[in-house]
Amino acid sequence: MLEVNDLMVFFENALALNGLSLKVDEGEIVGLIGSNSAGKTTFINTVSGLIIDMRIKEKRKGGERISIYGNIRYQGEDITEMPPNERVSKGIVVSRERHPVFQESSVVENFKIAGYLRTKAEIKETMDFVFTLFPPLSKLKTRKAGFLSGGEQQMLAIGMALVVRPKLLLLDEPLLGLSPMMQKAVMDAIVSLNKESGITVLLSEQFARPVLPVVDRAYVVENGMLSLSGTGAALMNNPEIKAAYFGV
Amino acid sequence: MLTGTILYALINTAILALMALGFNLTFGISGVANFAYGAFYILAAYGIWGIVNLLHLPYPVAIIVAIVANMIFGALMYRFVLLRVRGQALSEVIATFGIGLAILELFSYFGWVGFEYTLPVFVDRSFAIAGTYVDFQRLAILGFSVILVFCLWWFTHHTATGLAFRGIAQDERTALTFGINSDWIATLSVSFGAGLAAVAALFIIPLGSIAPGEGYDVLIKALAVCIIGGLGSTGGVIAAAFIVGFAERFTDTYIGSHWTMIVSLAAILLVLTIKPSGLFGKQKELEERI
Numbered sequence: 289m290l291e292v293n294d295l296m297v298f299f300e301n302a303l304a305l306n307g308l309s310l311k312v313d314e315g316e317i318v319g320l321i322g323s324n325s326a327g328k329t330t331f332i333n334t335v336s337g338l339i340i341d342m343r344i345k346e347k348r349k350g351g352e353r354i355s356i357y358g359n360i361r362y363q364g365e366d367i368t369e370m371p372p373n374e375r376v377s378k379g380i381v382v383s384r385e386r387h388p389v390f391q392e393s394s395v396v397e398n399f400k401i402a403g404y405l406r407t408k409a410e411i412k413e414t415m416d417f418v419f420t421l422f423p424p425l426s427k428l429k430t431r432k433a434g435f436l437s438g439g440e441q442q443m444l445a446i447g448m449a450l451v452v453r454p455k456l457l458l459l460d461e462p463l464l465g466l467s468p469m470m471q472k473a474v475m476d477a478i479v480s481l482n483k484e485s486g487i488t489v490l491l492s493e494q495f496a497r498p499v500l501p502v503v504d505r506a507y508v509v510e511n512g513m514l515s516l517s518g519t520g521a522a523l524m525n526n527p528e529i530k531a532a533y534f535g536v
Numbered sequence: 537m538l539t540g541t542i543l544y545a546l547i548n549t550a551i552l553a554l555m556a557l558g559f560n561l562t563f564g565i566s567g568v569a570n571f572a573y574g575a576f577y578i579l580a581a582y583g584i585w586g587i588v589n590l591l592h593l594p595y596p597v598a599i600i601v602a603i604v605a606n607m608i609f610g611a612l613m614y615r616f617v618l619l620r621v622r623g624q625a626l627s628e629v630i631a632t633f634g635i636g637l638a639i640l641e642l643f644s645y646f647g648w649v650g651f652e653y654t655l656p657v658f659v660d661r662s663f664a665i666a667g668t669y670v671d672f673q674r675l676a677i678l679g680f681s682v683i684l685v686f687c688l689w690w691f692t693h694h695t696a697t698g699l700a701f702r703g704i705a706q707d708e709r710t711a712l713t714f715g716i717n718s719d720w721i722a723t724l725s726v727s728f729g730a731g732l733a734a735v736a737a738l739f740i741i742p743l744g745s746i747a748p749g750e751g752y753d754v755l756i757k758a759l760a761v762c763i764i765g766g767l768g769s770t771g772g773v774i775a776a777a778f779i780v781g782f783a784e785r786f787t788d789t790y791i792g793s794h795w796t797m798i799v800s801l802a803a804i805l806l807v808l809t810i811k812p813s814g815l816f817g818k819q820k821e822l823e824e825r826i
């Protein structure tokens with residue numbers, strides 16, 4: 289479904305991704321494990337196309353130069369230079385790190401804004417589905433998103449991505465800063481989206497412990513380079529991974 | 537006299553809000569301070585005048601053509617001028633102000649000035665309300681500004697484009713992740729702002745005459761109202777229009793018309809001293825807290 293070959297990304301002269309290659313097959317959950325500033329967000333943004341927008345904006349205001357080399361293929365098509373809104377129409381939807389939501393808008397309104405490409409009926413249908421997936425949200429429909437807790441905002445952010453009806457869902461550190469209970473709720477929801485709704489998932493995380501047991505395969509990135517990859521189970525038993533990414 | 541003053545203060549408030557809403561819409565969504573806004577206002581007025589008096593087409597046709605033309609002109613200005621300097625606030629201001637200046641000075645140069653350059657009032661009648669005479673045009677402005685605020689609210693809460701406007705205004709990069717095209721939305725925001733300038737002209741110009749100098753006046757008033765309100769906030773525009781609208785009329789009546797300008801300026805300074813981000817400058821405050 290997704291095939292990334294030799295991806296290199298420079299911010300000015302600093303190399304953020306160095307020859308990364310990765311593959312996601314339809315129906316898989318794939319993990320991208322890496323410590324802080326390993327390049328996870330840069331990778332996710334390059335696949336979602338946000339980096340294309342960043343590059344244009346930086347260029348317009350004479351800011352830093354962003355260069356992208358290598359190629360990204362999605363369902364057989366080269367999308368390396370495709371603008372983000374076209375990728376969204378093709379089913380690549382990202383939920384960015386730190387669960388950004390529209391703070392001034394209510395929970396329901398956040399869904400409505402996210403449903404820009406969908407009909408009112410489709411938005412309503414997904415919204416009801418999200419409320420069953422994340423029951424705590426259903427009691428907060430009229431609450432301003434800025435007043436939600438971090439975990440609730442994360443649920444909302446994932447729910448908003450679902451409203452778009454993704455085929456490939458990119459999740460950038462969905463567990464960051466959540467309590468263990470919230471982490472479990474979010475992880476369970478991700479698995480059910482994959483198994484029951486058939487959504488292909490690529491998710492990034494700093495810590496391997498909650499991720500490896502549920503992913504089909506995972507890639508480990510260090511300093512923008514691939515250091516290891518394999519099935520979730522194989523990586524779980526790898527002593528290097530245990531030492532570096534299992535935390536305490 | 538008090539009820540009369542209050543009535544005229546309300547009308548003044550409506551005029552100020554009408555003048556400021558378009559500028560505010562554009563700024564609130566795309567962050568573009570459109571300094572050609574006053575020129576768009578005048579352009580639409582001359583456009584309507586020309587279509588009626590030179591082309592002899594019916595007034596309603598002239599109105600529609602002028603609004604649509606203004607919207608197209610705004611969109612073209614975004615695509616061909618603003619897009620090149622996007623993100624550099626100063627360049628955006630210089631570019632739009634330059635365009636506005638060119639338009640207004642061109643009209644002066646060709647001598648389109650005088651009492652014959654005016655637009656007709658909708659209905660030539662006056663009414664006595666609680667002992668004060670008010671003409672139909674001013675009542676129309678009052679009624680329409682209320683309707684317009686409601687329409688804008690409805691548009692931004694119940695249509696996909698309006699909701700996308702609010703999304704882009706709050707968090708552009710997140711809006712992009714839902715397939716919203718930020719350049720298209722920004723184009724629309726400048727275009728709608730220009731269209732609202734035409735609408736404001738069509739209601740307000742009949743109270744006086746069309747003059748290039750009015751363009752600067754409208755820009756300054758729109759700016760003042762938007763800055764007091766906290767740039768980009770519709771609630772702020774309404775509150776600020778009330779403050780300035782009432783301050784002006786009450787000074788006029790009870791102190792003297794030569795003080796009007798000073799009192800409004802004092803109101804601006806006072807608000808900005810107490811709350812530098814404007815009355816409803818919420819977004820700013822959030823940023824400051826983070």
Ligand SMILES: Nc1ncnc2c1ncn2[C@@H]1O[C@H](COP(=O)(O)OP(=O)(O)O)[C@@H](O)[C@H]1O
Nearest residue numbers: 299302304322323324325326327328329330331
């Ligand atoms: N906009 C940017 N400008 C310059 N350098 C950046 C930018 N974004 C990320 N980087 C750099 O790229 C590297 C990867 O960062 P990032 O992708 O955010 O890592 P992660 O998400 O894994 O924490 C880091 O060294 C970071 O400093």
Ligand SMILES: [Mg+2]
Nearest residue numbers: 328329385461
């Ligand atoms: Mg990151």
